[in-house]
Amino acid sequence: MFDKLDSLDIEELKDLRKTVDRAISSYETRKRQEAISAAEQAAREHGFKLTDLLGNGKAGRGRKSNGGTTIDAAKYVNPDNPEQTWSGRGRRPQWINEALDSGRTLEDLAA
Known part of the structure; x- marks a missing residue:
């Protein structure tokens, strides 16, 4: 060969x-x-849910306090990079658009 x-x-x-x-x-x-x-x-x-168990090394996930501002819990996770998440609010991240363009649905990306 x-x-x-x-x-x-x-x-x-x-x-x-x-x-x-x-x-x-x-x-x-x-x-x-x-x-x-x-x-x-x-x-x-x-x-x-897997995100409930992982939660970035902290107990649980959800709304967190950050000096008076709140961060929405992740509703969607990039299957190719679990560190990339999206709450479903605001502008869609590029990885969401690429996944949708490739035939995946938001349900496929749900956390």
């Missing part, structure tokens, strides 16, 4: 590297989503 690589020119090798990098990234994204889905399912089986 590797002897075929010797017959490729530099542009073909660079294209192959890009293809492999994309395949690795796609694989990692799929595996991460599978793990998140499994964790969400386990939380549901115990009567919780």
